[in-house]
Amino acid sequence: MRTTFNLQKLIRPNIAALKPYSSARDEFTNASENMIFLDANENPFENGVNRYPDPQQRILKKRLSELKNIPTDQILLGNGSDEVLDLIFRAFCEPGKDSIITLPPTYGMYSVLAGINAVQNKEVLLTPNFELNIAAIKNAFDLHTKVLFLCMPNNPTGNIFSEKDVIELVKSFSGLVVIDEAYIDFSTQNSWISKIVDYPNLIVTQTVSKAYGMAGIRLGICYASSEIITVLNKIKPPYNINELTQQKALERLEDVANIKTEINSINEEKRYLSKALLDIDWIMKIYPSEANFLLIKVDDADKRYQELIANKVVIRNRSSQPLCNNTLRLTIGTKEENKRLIKAFKAL
Numbered sequence: 001m002r003t004t005f006n007l008q009k010l011i012r013p014n015i016a017a018l019k020p021y022s023s024a025r026d027e028f029t030n031a032s033e034n035m036i037f038l039d040a041n042e043n044p045f046e047n048g049v050n051r052y053p054d055p056q057q058r059i060l061k062k063r064l065s066e067l068k069n070i071p072t073d074q075i076l077l078g079n080g081s082d083e084v085l086d087l088i089f090r091a092f093c094e095p096g097k098d099s100i101i102t103l104p105p106t107y108g109m110y111s112v113l114a115g116i117n118a119v120q121n122k123e124v125l126l127t128p129n130f131e132l133n134i135a136a137i138k139n140a141f142d143l144h145t146k147v148l149f150l151c152m153p154n155n156p157t158g159n160i161f162s163e164k165d166v167i168e169l170v171k172s173f174s175g176l177v178v179i180d181e182a183y184i185d186f187s188t189q190n191s192w193i194s195k196i197v198d199y200p201n202l203i204v205t206q207t208v209s210k211a212y213g214m215a216g217i218r219l220g221i222c223y224a225s226s227e228i229i230t231v232l233n234k235i236k237p238p239y240n241i242n243e244l245t246q247q248k249a250l251e252r253l254e255d256v257a258n259i260k261t262e263i264n265s266i267n268e269e270k271r272y273l274s275k276a277l278l279d280i281d282w283i284m285k286i287y288p289s290e291a292n293f294l295l296i297k298v299d300d301a302d303k304r305y306q307e308l309i310a311n312k313v314v315i316r317n318r319s320s321q322p323l324c325n326n327t328l329r330l331t332i333g334t335k336e337e338n339k340r341l342i343k344a345f346k347a348l
Contacts, residue, residue, distance in 0.1 A: 007227055011092060012092060025053075052239055053246055055240075059246070079219075079237075080219065081220030082109055083236075085113055085180075087235060088178060089114070089147075090235055099121070100120070100148070101148045104125055104321065105130075105321035105323055105324050106155065107151045107182075111123075120144075125322050126323060130154065132165045132166070134169065138172060141174075157287060158290060170201065176201050177199075179205070181204055187290035203228060205221065207221065210292060211262070211292070217244070217249060219245055219249050273332065274286055274289075276338075282298055284296075292331060293330060294329070296330065308344055313340070313341055
């Protein structure tokens with residue numbers, strides 16, 4: 001059964017009534033070579049960054065629109081995915097009243113942002129096989145539950161959830177379903193962007209930090225209906241994506257062939273590592289991964305983590321996460337780094 005979705009009922013009243021700040025560059029977009037700009041109190045001496053950046057990142061969005069086959073009015077850019085996620089909280093979740101649902105073990109910033117925004121985080125654990133517990137998730141829905149967060153591929157487990165299960169949740173939930181696709185480019189599964197047209201309560205977030213190799217420029221991407229994007233645009237900072245980030249991202253997005261080569265290399269190295277780690281006797285299990293990392297179960301995660309640090313190899317100990325006792329998460333490195341990792345493992 002499909003639940004009726006009403007976006008207007010989800011928006012916080014103060015946000016719905018808000019008149020957004022209008023920057024100088026918002027008010028004027030049709031520039032020509034003969035014009036002078038004396039509207040924004042900028043330094044007039046050209047150095048490449050003396051002017052404020054385009055607050056709507058039009059050129060960059062146009063390129064993303066071409067790559068993802070989605071209209072530009074259904075794209076919002078943030079200062080990293082964390083800003084995008086924070087905007088969702090601020091637009092739709094009333095502090096001290098509303099709640100979200102997260103599915104541990106999962107990305108930790110959902111919980112942190114809930115705390116920052118004074119929003120209750122209702123945690124529903126995944127099954128022991130890291131699958132969705134549909135009945136428990138549905139049982140957690142109530143009138144004040146505004147957002148359900150699904151990380152796919154999931155961090156730190158690396159797996160993809162069943163499409164059938166996800167669709168069931170999207171259809172049965174009257175709030176927003178945010179699918180965090182930070183690692184989707186490494187997966188054999190298709191993005192959920194193409195399904196936004198079918199499900200108006202669906203939001204898909206992506207990033208250029210992982211597969212595109214631009215973690216340092218902090219650029220997150222939100223894909224949703226134009227109505228949702230309009231709401232988020234009302235509250236985003238006017239110049240949240242700086243000029244250097246826009247230029248660097250656009251430059252990188254013109255190099256699709258090289259990006260694909262790097263993704264293929266990372267996936268090939270992941271297969272190599274998965275096989276090589278089978279020879280390490282203190283590794284109990286290697287979990288299947290659709291991301292650029294592997295989650296492994298070991299005999300003593302705290303001990304192995306410290307031993308690897310002593311060998312100048314830095315990984316993540318995920319043992320504090322639910323269902324992840326004695327697990328380590330390993331990012332896939334270069335061929336040389338992965339060989340060094342295996343050497344360090346074998347030396348323990």
